[in-house]
Amino acid sequence: MRRRRRSWGLLLYTTFVFAFLFAPVLMVVLFSFNRTASLTFPFSGWSTRWYEEVFGSPDYRSAIAASLKVAVATVAIVGVTGTLAAIAVTRYSSRAREALRSVLLVPAALPGLFLGIGLLSLFVRTHTDLSLGTVTVGHVIYTLPYFFLVASNRLLRFDPLLEETARDLGAGSFTTFRKVTLPISAPALIAGGLVVFSLSWDEVLITFFTVGSQNTLPLLIYSRVRQAVDPSINAISTLLLAGSLVFIVGVRRFVVDLQQ
């Protein structure tokens, strides 16, 4: 009896928590299919006109393309430099290693606002034209620590005997890395890359200070919300949500791989 009542209470509480968490999300999804521009009940009917607007709008399309370009470039640069940094760190003595790790993690601890303003004044002073390139520089600085953390954790746990075995069987140090260390560490590096992608994809602050004339997607959404109630934002948000769900499932697969 008692157990049953307690579990009812728990069920109620859980339902409440989930409702609280997901009600806003549900609202967005719901109103993205609304026929009119109003954000109030009752609905006057269903339609997909906001989706048509998103897909038809050159603004959205170019913003999505810009965000993708920046995110992919960031992942590529951070993936290579972060992996190299992580390899270097594993070769140091434990004291030098800890010092280096702390230094490399600093950009993640800095407020985005600070980093954005700092980069902007640097670009102005060096007469660098603001563009998606400068945005990418900002994103690389901001996301590198996260990737480095994941990669160095994996490489520090790497069994040195496996590398010795490869050397013993005739592999030089580069071949050892390419044929043994890299493939075995790949799940962690891919997971780190996904984290970098998602950080870059919805980054606003640093982007705001370093971007030129070309909007990224988060900036476009932000500017539209500021101007007026724009229901197409509900549609693009729903699309992003669907994308994120696919993304999360992907990350989970790699994380599960990682734990094995």
Place this chain on the structure above:
Amino acid sequence: MRVMERPSATLRIEDVSKVFDGMPAVKDFSLEIATGEFVSLLGPSGCGKTTLLRMIGGFEFPDQGRIVLDGTDITSVPPNKRPINMVFQRVTLFPHLDVAENVAFGLRLARVAKAEIERRVKDALELVRLPGFERRKVETLSGGQAQRIALARALVNRPRVLLFDEPLSALDLKIRRELQVELKDIHRELKGTFVYVTHDQEEAMSMSDRVVVMRLGEIEQVGAPVNLYREPASLFVASFVGSSNVIRVMVRSAGDGEVAVELGGTLVRAAAAPGVRPGTEASLVLRAEAISLEPGDREPRKTEAGSASLRGTVADVRFAGAMVHYRIDVAGVRLHVIESSEGSLLAEGSDVYVSWGVDDALVLPEGTDAESPSTEQERPEGGPE
């Protein structure tokens, strides 16, 4: 002395020394290993055996001395350029490759033709008694199977010397015994030069042509297992290689490689190592199976001239199948005696005559081994030295 009989030495270690953090790990080590010889480096952890093996493999470089393979100095050649392969203590199969890809790893790097790789991998798997395992995943293998694959992966490259760094120490006793027998069979079949590091004296004695007992980075004694067992050069070797009784005695008189020592008031004659002087304390080394027992209610059997015969009491009887282990209280000491279990067993508490031949008793000088090794303490679980 065996080296003299085989001039075609494959591996020569010349005055090799290595210091780690100010601590000498290997000191002026010289050894010649002949083609096709199975040599074990035996000693407690910290004796430098693994360091020496890693220098042969190229994973460490000597501070001084040379390592010469068939007349070529390989002292500073990196491991990937040495025609030498190693089987490591832990299983080091590559988890992202299947069994065949693991075994073929070295051959692929050496750009051996595909058909030949396939054939050699198949042969290697047959040699380690795991035929048909090509497409198995590494994580589905048992510990013993994994170490066999690791062995196949090393020997498929036809190394000039095959090194073993305690490859069986992580396995169960039963599988370890099986693999010891198989490893010896494989050695017989390949006639390769094997260098095997272990802290397990039984493993070293049962497989090797020669055993090198190491202590504090130096050679304590080198010899065929039976020689080490019968004629240990020091107390350290005696207590490391067999189940010997070591008894402190007083030397009464000495002469011509033989001494008389006092054991519980009785004078006993025994063979003596150099350096045993009258009036000093020494150690009498008696192997457990060299001692014979006679029931004490009978007249003692007429023993051959010079052998000892003492009266004692059976303190403990432990039956172990083919053998019986006795503990005998005699002359104030407790002796470990191993007898065949055939015939009637002695009862606990009964009186016995204890005897051994002069040649079975060896007196070694006291003092050369302040700390004689306790075997338990020398066997940590697996850890590298």
